[in-house]
Amino acid sequence: MYSEEQYLRALEVYDETGSVTKTITILGYPARRQTLYNWIMRRKHVPEGYSTFRGLNTPEHPRHPPLSVKLEALHRCFELGEDVQSVSDEIGYSRASIYTWRRKYIQKGTVALMNPSNDRPRGKLIEGSTSATDEIAALKAQVQDMQLEIDILKETIDVLKKDPGINETFLNNKEKAVIVDALKKKYSLPMLLKKLNFSKSSYYYQASRKSFSERHADDLEHIKVIFNENKARYGYRRIRAVLNREGVTISEKVVRNIMKDNCLFVKAKKIRRYNSYKGEISPEVPNIIKRNFAAEKPNEKWLTDITEFAIPAGKVYLSPIIDCFDGMPVSWNASTTPDAELVNSMLDKAIATLNDGEHPIVHSDRGCHYRWPGWVERMEKVHLVRSMSKKGCSPDNAACEGFFGRMKNEMFYCRSWQNVTIEEFINQIDEYMLWYRM
Secondary structure, eight states: OOOHHHHHHHHHHHHHHOOHHHHHHHHOOOSSHHHHHHHHHHHHHSOTTSOOOOSOOOSSSOSSOOHHHHHHHHHHHHTSOOOHHHHHHHHTOOHHHHHHHHHHHHHHOGGGGOOTTTTSOSSOOOTTOHHHHHHHHHHHHHHHHHHHHHHHHHHHHHTSOOOTTOOGGGSOHHHHHHHHHHHTTTSOHHHHHHHHTOOHHHHHHHHHHHHHHHHTHHHHHHHHHHHHHTTTOOOHHHHHHHHHHTTOOOOHHHHHHHHHHTTOOOOOOOOOOOOOOOOOOSOOOOOSSTTOOOOSSTTSEEEEOOEEEEETTEEEEEEEEEETTTOOEEEEEEESSOSHHHHHHHHHHHHHTOOTTOOOEEEEOSOGGGTSHHHHHHHHHTTOEEEEOOTTOGGGGHHHHHHHHHHHHHHTTTSOOTTOOHHHHHHHHHHHHHHHTO
16 A cells, blocks of 8 residues: 555656656655556546545545445436546546445445445444444434435336436426325335425325326216317317216316316417408497397397408408307308408398398497498398497407307317318318307
């Protein structure tokens, strides 16, 4: 063994002479030339700021480090994911040593890393004495703590499929609950919660959510069938209505939570809508409806508006009439241009469905289509009552706007319309409107 002073002196003489042979001749050590070569090569590869005195047996740097140094190195390298070479340079022990410690730890646990002289109590412990009991208890606690960290890391990698270097503090509550469930037969619940920095209330909440999923497994399958049969168009309210019609009693909140937990969402997208307002081109028409969209019988209150669909092949405009009694479309017309023909022909179809003595109120926005002579003449001819929203006030026609929003969520948004012609798209609209009225 050589001291740090001998090590540094040998490197100093070598720097002066430039010869390994002369250095050994002058100093009389080291005994082997290879030892001096190793010292020289070691100094070249150690980063600036780190000690080059490695592998020498001194009190500051013992050949066999204490257990705490080994466990800390393993924790940093194989749990926190730090670079092995960086840790090796910092603590002054080779990468090979760190991997050897890891192999021993995996095979025999913490006991395999203990050194007879450093980590075991000096002197003879008397069985049953206070010192022996304290030493054993402290050692067991340390071993258990390190084993717990290893087990948590294993479950994180094996069950949650996380990267080996993941820090357990970055896990969300649902993932922490999975680890606790996997290890609670081996460790106490308070120990696991403390190690994961996981509150008891949060754990039991996650446990209740898990039991919720198990209780409603059959309901989930039923909801999936309804959701897929209607082409992912139904939200939780409409699905609950279908379940009630089928005789399945389940609360709206439960349906909502089931769909949320299983990502059964109706896809939606917000875009700027078509605006037909062209200014005040005719006398003002009062708002008779006044946002009261309830009707006691069919053909009492009608709503109408125009909406735009933009697909790669071009733009398509839809003009329907919606009956406030049941929210169903009375008539509709689709075209590539939002002109008078679009709304007039739609109105003619709606008028043809009226019975004698029926004169509904027809509510619209202040779009130019509903103020042109053709529209006004048709309304007066069959004694229909005109009603209009305020300028730029879409809530005044909210029921019709709501129909457009539902329609676009169910048949238009989040679908690819590539290679679909205008004619094919209009057929899709007609198909949806007929399906909606079923």
